[in-house]
Amino acid sequence: MKIRFLILLLSFTIIATSCVSVQVSDNTVTPISADVKKPKNIILLIGDGMGLSQVSTAIYYKDGKPNFERFHTIGLSKTSSASDLITDSAAGATVFSAGVKTYNGAIGVDKDTIAVPTIVEQLSKEGYATGIVATSSIQHATPASFYAHVKSRRMYEEISEFAPNSGVNFFAGGGLKFFNQRKDGKDLLAEMKAKGYEVFTDQLPQTPSEKNELILLAADGMPKMSEGRGDFLPNATKLALEKLSKNEKGFFLMVEGSQIDWGGHDNDADYLIKELLDFDKTLGVALDFAKQNGETLVIVTADHETGGYTLASDGKDYNKIKPSFSTTGHSGTMVPVFAEGPGASLFNGIYESTEIYYKMMALFNK
Template sequence: MKRVKKSPFIFLTLVGCCFTNLLWAQEEYKDPKNKKGTEVFEGGASYQVKHYPQKTFSKTPKNIILMIGDGMGLAQIFSGMTANGGHLFLENFKNIGFSKTASASNYTTDSAAGATALSTGVKTFNGAIGVDNQKQPLSHILEKAIKKGLKTGLVATSSITHATPGAFIAHVDSRKSFEDIALDFLKTDIDVFIGGGRKYFETRKEGRNLIMEFQNKGYQIAYNLESIRNTTSGKLVGLTAADHNPPMPERGEFLEIATESALHLLNQSKKGFFLMVEGSQIDFSAHKNDTPGVVLEMLDFDKAIGTALAFAAKNQETLIIVTADHETGGMTLLNGDFTTGKVEAKYTTGGHTGIAVPIFAYGPGAAEFCGFMENTDIAKKMMQLLSLEQKP
């Protein structure tokens, strides 16, 4: 029998395919094969929304909480509002504007370029994480806050190395470089980060265990919500899933607990803090055109907003900004019922759209976020309010 000679080209092709699959494993929710096309949310249990009057000690904030609903447009917001009997915690925000989301390379941005604009005040190309059009590092608000002595934190329902949280701490020219993004966490003095993505820190290609290195730097490590909640001081690495955390409702109260825990740790700073909280999976469900998923993720994000509001209303020195990096799905609401919570929607795409997204602000400095503005203006205004940059 004649032995067939194995082609090195075939071997390299197979290796390349496997590597590509690993790279995109974090973003399989974008695959058209996963599109559910579930256009009706039939309703369910609602929660009570509390009113928090806006009272402030000063015109400028000591702390800023930036909350990003990934893929969250007006339709996603109103789907949650409909499902919850016509009310969301977002109604507490009286200062409202709109963000133009286009990137430097595309009318329709991706999360990497969108989040980089929100973290640095500079527009860049789609796929870029904390670098400019020439692939040179940009300075994040988180890095500037650390230099000034503020405490800093990141929370996400996705992997913490995903595009949006990654764009607040890393400098890489491809959002798919998850292990490089994880490595960049070690290059800062961030105080707390909570999300999924444990495998990018522990089981890396080069065999390096970043978790042990964080422990050597004095960080406490938590792998579940109970441990996160029980961490009452010091620095914290919270990694609650190998990759992304589960979607709602399987995830439970992760985002509320993670947000509350991060605020408790960061508020121990005398100089103030900056915290970014992402409701990552509104985007995931919108990519799938999955209306029940969008609604449940939107409600989960709004509950976390309620947690932030409870803190800010008591603290009176904290500015909360709620916005999105872009809209996903081209979601349109065709019908609904405030009594039953039923939502009926249609979608125009399984990807992102270029439409402007809302900005909501509460607390000292909130008036700065009214009207139409570029997404880069949000970063610039936050830096100015925290005195990390001077006004032009």
């Protein structure tokens, strides 16, 4: 009996020492094997409003193999917010940035409007490099949720005031008017410069600065692809990676294909498709970097699906696709999660969207 007890005790000891745990949103604990290789860097790419039909668009409309097909780990995320069955982008991004389910419209605060620390803030304090890139303004719901804390996503000027002390090393997107054409008359560009940022408002620089960077190339959101935005998103991502990878400790970079969502809201298939293909091209930049680097995890997901978008047949012609929409708002469908690199296996399965935050933090040993 004593020998059996010792064997059982040894077995429990081996199991306990071979796993670390990840706390998730419902206060349960998910075991992570110690055999899982941890990344030095994480790139989180968010296709705003990107459901499975949007992803499938890359298969049918891209000339060549989509970068989505380079991923070997795929999961599904449940996206409801604390207030609604169907989330908005603010609550949908706060789950990634801070690991809490909150009310629609919340930016970096919980359902009681109490500020919650974001992954960017936590990692910046630990000496990691951090970056935020978007095709919206940097004050828009998704990017804002990674560095600001306000009760409403529409508080753009208040969101901007968090930027100087955010610890973010690299900003790129739109939103210039919320820095230099403010109702309160403040000159936040001067404040950013005083905090050590180099500010660019005319074009994307060719090489990274030695200073922190604020790159604002539009008054509000960036132009559509159809309006000549060009390769801003892949090039800004490449520039961010070149800069952040100089940090010996590691980095976290969030990149948003913001306007996939806007095409869905407009029920404009051409708009959506062009933005999705631009996002897929950006995935290629991230995956190429990760492949060469060897210590980088690439995660691709969405905050929610927009438009109830489907790739339907054109009537009875099953050789012709006619994209269609069922709503001008969001839908409650689960969204895909793609992962490639060290730690990717953790992202298999079906889980609440908050788990993405906890899995990332566990891989950073936080």
